[in-house]
Amino acid sequence: MRIQWDNAAAGGFLILVLVAILLGPSLAPFSPVEFDPVHALLPPNFTYLFGTDEFGRDVFSRVLCGARPTLLLALASAITGVVLGTTTGLVAGYAGGVVDEALMRIMDALMSFPALILAMLVVVMLGADPVNVVFALGIVFWPRSARLVRSVVVDLARREFIEAARSRGEAWPYILARELLPNVRMFIVVDFSLRTTYAILLSASLAYLGIGVAPPTPAWGLMVRDGQQFLEIAPWLVIFPCLAVALTAIGTMLVGERLRRSAALPGTERSR
């Protein structure tokens, strides 16, 4: 996306996210979890900027406080997926042969599950808990990152500097970590930013199916799910967390785009 203002947007967004994560709870004018039945279901006004929910909780405060659980979960999932994927991709791409074949077929198998169903199965299997959601999303991202890294590594592994390292008698962990990894670094960073976007979307979809939620955590996906019942009589319960999800997703995409351009990477694989 060659849009002039995207540098500013990406930078501004990063600052906004950091502020929300670090200071969100202390900026919130009200408690995100405590009940205040007297002020239930108020539309947005000057006291309650985004209105209140059926328990009288301030939606603005909940959206602010939701930044931390939502984003930390997304970042952690992206890290998990990218670390798993990078390791697999490096090994498969470098080793080649049977190892490559075996690893990539397992990755193909994981890819053949619809992402949401795979995440759902893993979370239900391990129990509804944020850590397990991170793990589940990590598994969903794993084959996608692995494919990407492998495709780059296969190419690199035939280059001279790798040959040189091998003839120096370097052990393969060294070659993977010191020679190959730095060369795929930029791909990984871009991939990571994309995975973060998907993680936000996917965890929201999971919450919608009622999987992996832990009330009263004001995670955005969960807020949308709880609020959708009120879509007609109190749309502010859905609109504001939706906006938060969308803005964050747009922001992480812009950051990713910015990174991609600075690394001058051509159309990197972007499949979900």
Next chain:
Amino acid sequence: MKALQLILRRCGLLLVVLFIVSVLTFGIVNVLPGDVANAILGDLGTPQQVEALRRSMGLDLPLLQRYESWIVALLHGDFGQSLQFGLPIAPMLFGRLANSAVLGAITLLIAVPVSVLLGVIAGVHEGRLADRVISGFAVVAFSLPEYVIGLLLILVFSIWFPLLPGSSLMDPGANPLARPATLVLPVAVLALGMLAYLSQITRAGMITAMQSAYVRTAVLKGLPGWVVVLKHALPNMLLPTISEIGMNFGYVLGGIVIVETLFSYAGIGQMMVNAVDHRDIPVVEAAVLVVAVAYGVGNLLADAASILLNPRLRS
């Protein structure tokens, strides 16, 4: 004949992948908390009843033995019986598969040409107004979860302005095309998601192609703009786009899970969610495998297309 060899090899590998998928599914569904006996009896069932039901369904047999008898039956073309319904799986599976296929096919038919068109326009006009509008739209559409788009569409087009049905209920025996109006919103949700990012892939491909030497040469030769785009740039960026569409197949199938649940569409995604909820192992297995086959074949076709289109691989 190297191309044929390559394609045959892919087919063989697909079988390996399907085997891994079946093992993974069986393993995971078996360790989910609760089983189909719990789902059938609910919390009214006493522990003794749950045990009895488990025995009568053969759930007390060792895992390996159950997997073996399941896969042997499958290799004989028998999908087995749903534990939840006590009915054979094949008829419900294929009915629903057909419904989902209709949904998916219409989505692809609409989304692919439109997104290629939008992507080409944006790519050619890189950085200008048309590009900004298209890319901006793509980013917004992409960053909303499907169910949010779906809910909003229902609210606007079925409740505020009641123009379209908000659920895709089908009459028995009828196919989804019998009432095209019911397909509009689900297809719109799926297509929006696809459009959002297929158009960006096309756009990126187009930008690269426009900067390539042969396109520049064509421009220097003084050919009109549309000839350059259609004859030189487009054919060269089709290849990566086609393989992206193959990958997208999996995405469409994933989006179907949410869309079918939201719109009460009797397709395979809804069936899968329901079967997981009820721990109906044979149904989960069958549905996941069928989706994996669809995904695998989709990729295979895309690969075959790129192998056949790629002169280096063809020779």
Next chain:
Amino acid sequence: MHDTGPNGVSRRHLLAAAGGAALLGATAGRATAAGPPRHGGTFRMAYSAAPDTLDPQATLNISTQQASSMLFDNLTALDEHNQALPSLAVKWTPEKHAQEWVLDLREGVKFHHGTPFTAEDVVATVERAYDKTMALNATGAFGPVEAVRAEGTHRVRLVLSQPFGELPITLANRWARIVAKDRIDTLKTAPSGTGPFQLTDFQPGASMTLKRFPGYWMKDRPYLDSIRLLVIREAVAQQAALRSGDVDFVSSISAETYLALRAARGIHTHSTGTGVYQPIMLQANLAPFDKPKVREAFRYLIDRKALLASALFGQGKIGNDVTLPPGNIYLSPLSANEQDLPRAKRLLAEAGVGPLTLDFWCSGERPPQPKAALAMKDAAAKIGVTINVRDIPYTEYVANVARRKPLYAANWSGSPTLYESLYLVFHSKARLNYSATETSPGLDRLLENIIAEVDLAKRKQFVTEALAKIHEHSDRVIPYFMNYMGATSDKVQGFVPPQFDMVDVRSIWLSA
């Protein structure tokens, strides 16, 4: 002597004589408002969960039970006061102090596949329901049956393990449908009953289609030609479908949907009090709730009025920890268990439990359970009790939580009998006592007396004593009773909101 309820013998015999015609008396008044009932049309009913089996003895969710109520008949039905009316049985006579019951069956009734209904079918039905190897939810549906015998073609004798005055009412319950003996093997695939509708199509997990059974024993009923039972999971989609006329009826909707539809034009919303409740289970055989004082303390945590307002928007009644809903004839005045945090704190201190940290298990699939859980968490935090809300899928709840964890929310249907609403849930040996504990000394004995007693005044005395014990010591907090909520389109006539989840479609007709 042979009284089966407060309305006495004479009323019952009167109704028995009147036969099926009286059955729909309660609903006739409504129908006339829009002129004489019109025959024909397809009634499309939407539920949020799919009918998942055709076997009437294995049903669990409401849409499945609705289907079985249309395909099959019971031996008895209920009137608006929850007393027994004739259905497939026209007369019931207790013998040996109600330890044996003789049922006279209706003649001339046919099953959908054409064979006549006889005593053999009843025998086969009951025997199947009680077959332990089948593991059906219908186990126990006909009461404490020990043996069932045909005495001629249209007379059946039920021999019970104990005197049981409520048998005729029990026979009307959702699992006591009568199936055909010669079609018992195909119940899951091609069910045949005597009900007003017969099955034409079943799409597992998606829909069910039924058509009018022309040979139905009740003359002129049903009015409808066919019925479609559909699944719409999402609240917003339910609203859209009803408004656009894609369905005629959405059943068992949430309070939020009810509110949204109440303002809509061309739509009738219905909300009636029922006996459905969501108990907060305090598992009496597990720490810390094995101490009666801890159980008592938890009764004073929740602000029930506020919870009713925020979770159900007032569409229900405040519960008082007894399983009989307000207005029940057996209910005698009890002090209201309401929020009293100092008292709760004091009781916990007296019980000698240290600072408590508990998981509260609930399922978003059973709304508004998570809201009750949040309310308890919010209140408990104020007296130093930490509660973590765990929202899990229903199947996981069944497997790992119910009867196994100390603190969780359940979902309980209402029932017209004391047998189901008291005995089965609180007797320490009963099937549905999740704690398998006598929560208050002497309660078992009282419960046994209640179901055996045929004298109304004496029975009422036993109930009063039992409820006092339950109110204070039982293993459940009952914060609210939930209304039945549904909505019909304008053209639906003769609809009566159900007391026990199932809608009687025989009285429904569609105006032009």
